[in-house]
Amino acid sequence: MAAHLSVVHPPPAQQRPRRLIRSAVRRVWPRDLVVRVEPGCPPGWRVGPPDFVGVGAQKAGTSWWHRLISEHPSVALRPDQAKELHYFDSFFDRPFTRADAARYHGFFPRPYGAKSGEWTPRYLTDFWAHEQLRMAAPEAGIIVLLRDPVDRYRSGLTHELNEGARRRPTLALEAMYRGLYHRQLTALLGHFPREQVLVLQYEECCRDPLPQLERTYEFLGLDDVHHRPASVRAQVNPTPSAKHDLPAQVRDQLVGLYEADVAALLTQFPEIDPSLWPHFRHLAELRPSRTPNR
Numbered sequence: 001m002a003a004h005l006s007v008v009h010p011p012p013a014q015q016r017p018r019r020l021i022r023s024a025v026r027r028v029w030p031r032d033l034v035v036r037v038e039p040g041c042p043p044g045w046r047v048g049p050p051d052f053v054g055v056g057a058q059k060a061g062t063s064w065w066h067r068l069i070s071e072h073p074s075v076a077l078r079p080d081q082a083k084e085l086h087y088f089d090s091f092f093d094r095p096f097t098r099a100d101a102a103r104y105h106g107f108f109p110r111p112y113g114a115k116s117g118e119w120t121p122r123y124l125t126d127f128w129a130h131e132q133l134r135m136a137a138p139e140a141g142i143i144v145l146l147r148d149p150v151d152r153y154r155s156g157l158t159h160e161l162n163e164g165a166r167r168r169p170t171l172a173l174e175a176m177y178r179g180l181y182h183r184q185l186t187a188l189l190g191h192f193p194r195e196q197v198l199v200l201q202y203e204e205c206c207r208d209p210l211p212q213l214e215r216t217y218e219f220l221g222l223d224d225v226h227h228r229p230a231s232v233r234a235q236v237n238p239t240p241s242a243k244h245d246l247p248a249q250v251r252d253q254l255v256g257l258y259e260a261d262v263a264a265l266l267t268q269f270p271e272i273d274p275s276l277w278p279h280f281r282h283l284a285e286l287r288p289s290r291t292p293n294r
Helices: 016-028 064-069 089-093 098-105 126-138 149-162 169-177 180-188 204-205 208-218 247-269 278-286
Strands: 052-056 115-118 143-144 197-201
Touching: 016 204, 052 064, 052 126, 052 180, 064 115, 064 143, 064 208, 089 126, 098 126, 126 180, 143 180, 143 204, 149 169, 149 247, 149 278, 180 197, 180 247, 197 204, 197 208, 204 208, 247 278
Parallel strands: 052 115, 052 143, 143 197
Antiparallel strands: none
16 A cells, blocks of 8 residues: 655755745645645554544644644554645545545554544535545544634634735635634534534633643543643644734624624534634623533
């Protein structure tokens, strides 16, 4: 199952600005349409459907949380195993077959008794990915990490511009759509039962990560839910520059656009605390008082 891929490396970073390198790579090989190669299965290991798949949201701490999951002793991820596979990205206009599902399984080698998975934030946004993920990994635990939609919009837009994306209206439209969490979760729950989906809040994870990490480990069925990764508070993929300036008028427009979606989200997912979302604290009275699903 092992495969080899030849890569032409760019000149050393000191010879070309890093942003120009990223921009050139994206023009030749768009990030969201990367065709990855299965990492191969070492002797004594097995491949199969992933045990967990993180599906969102972009710029909501997903790299940090994925690393904390991968540092649990019962989780096995090869060093060359990518966090984001973007496996379903290219199936937006072509059929997804059983053979495609079987190939997806080849990306998750692990020893017997260990768990493996991935986290591609755009799976939550891509409507076609939900059904395909259900076909490929019907038993996987689905993890969603959410952030104040307006803050996520600003951080996501900054990220895309820093990655060399061209400044254009469709960039803002995609960034806005990524924050319609209730709409996307409703579509996802059309293919996965509620108990198979763990919804976490980025701000709560930042404020007090250990209880949320225990929830995550318990949800994944890991033996030691009290495991404490040494790097629990270390930053992963921090934004390397100042956030994109968001005029007050645009911010107010976004709050108005998101308000109904956030209100519906709070009704269905009481684990989300609007008091931690600066732009939606006024919706706190809509939050039901009951124990969240684990």
